[in-house]
Amino acid sequence: AQKITQTQPGMFVQEKEAVTLDCTYDTSDPSYGLFWYKQPSSGEMIFLIYQGSYDQQNATEGRYSLNFQKARKSANLVISASQLGDSAMYFCAMREGWAAGNKLTFGGGTRVLVKP
Amino acid sequence: NAGVTQTPKFQVLKTGQSMTLQCAQDMNHNSMYWYRQDPGMGLRLIYYSASEGTTDKGEVPNGYNVSRLNKREFSLRLESAAPSQTSVYFCASSEVVRRANQPQHFGDGTRLSIL
Numbered sequence: 397a398q399k400i401t402q403t404q405p406g407m408f409v410q411e412k413e414a415v416t417l418d419c420t421y422d423t424s425d426p427s428y429g430l431f432w433y434k435q436p437s438s439g440e441m442i443f444l445i446y447q448g449s450y451d452q453q454n455a456t457e458g459r460y461s462l463n464f465q466k467a468r469k470s471a472n473l474v475i476s477a478s479q480l481g482d483s484a485m486y487f488c489a490m491r492e493g494w495a496a497g498n499k500l501t502f503g504g505g506t507r508v509l510v511k512p
Numbered sequence: 513n514a515g516v517t518q519t520p521k522f523q524v525l526k527t528g529q530s531m532t533l534q535c536a537q538d539m540n541h542n543s544m545y546w547y548r549q550d551p552g553m554g555l556r557l558i559y560y561s562a563s564e565g566t567t568d569k570g571e572v573p574n575g576y577n578v579s580r581l582n583k584r585e586f587s588l589r590l591e592s593a594a595p596s597q598t599s600v601y602f603c604a605s606s607e608v609v610r611r612a613n614q615p616q617h618f619g620d621g622t623r624l625s626i627l
Contacts, residue, residue, distance in 0.1 A: 400554075431615055441555075441602065441618035487554055498543055498562075498606045499570065500616060502554035 400503035419488035518619035535603030
């Protein structure tokens with residue numbers, strides 16, 4: 397079974413509108429963390445936001461926020477007021493447990509294209 | 513402000529050739545990782561090193577070897593390259609998980625083509 401699932405291969409969004417990128421995960425470990433990364437066409441991986449399994453509040457970082465629904469095992473990324481520079485691939489990733497290594501498991505990604 | 517540096521950025525190999533991808537980080541991180549990213553897919557972990565002196569297999573280790581040369585450097589070796597290893601390779605580093613929100617920091621990637 398996939399540990400991280402991103403069901404939207406691609407999305408269009410109008411500039412200045414909000415967009416929600418879906419991410420569902422599967423783990424039996426009560427301690428885990430969820431990360432979102434942005435990969436622009438230039439190829440680098442840029443860390444955006446983090447949500448921990450014990451966090452009581454949804455994470456926010458500027459225009460990025462997480463809609464964390466623990467019971468449903470989903471951690472959707474919301475980008476508000478989209479900008480042309482938000483056009484990129486977006487990856488959801490999970491770290492399970494606290495064992496040394498901090499390994500991440502990535503989803504397949506969602507490509508976002510912001511239209512002017 | 514280098515962060516994680518990977519060399520080379522691009523490489524073309526012939527089937528059966530060997531090659532070492534180099535990675536160095538200047539953030540004093542304990543843990544380092546090698547991932548591969550195939551077209552249209554997410555990253556998959558090849559090998560990782562939780563701390564200097566240790567290495568462990570990830571999800572797709574076959575055909576690769578690694579060396580944690582020191583705290584800064586973590587190299588990935590292809591002993592006999594195969595076309596299936598054509599991919600973009602990313603090195604990453606992170607601090608030991610003392611803070612839950614510790615992200616991994618990535619290099620810019622090495623684009624490797626095997627003919």
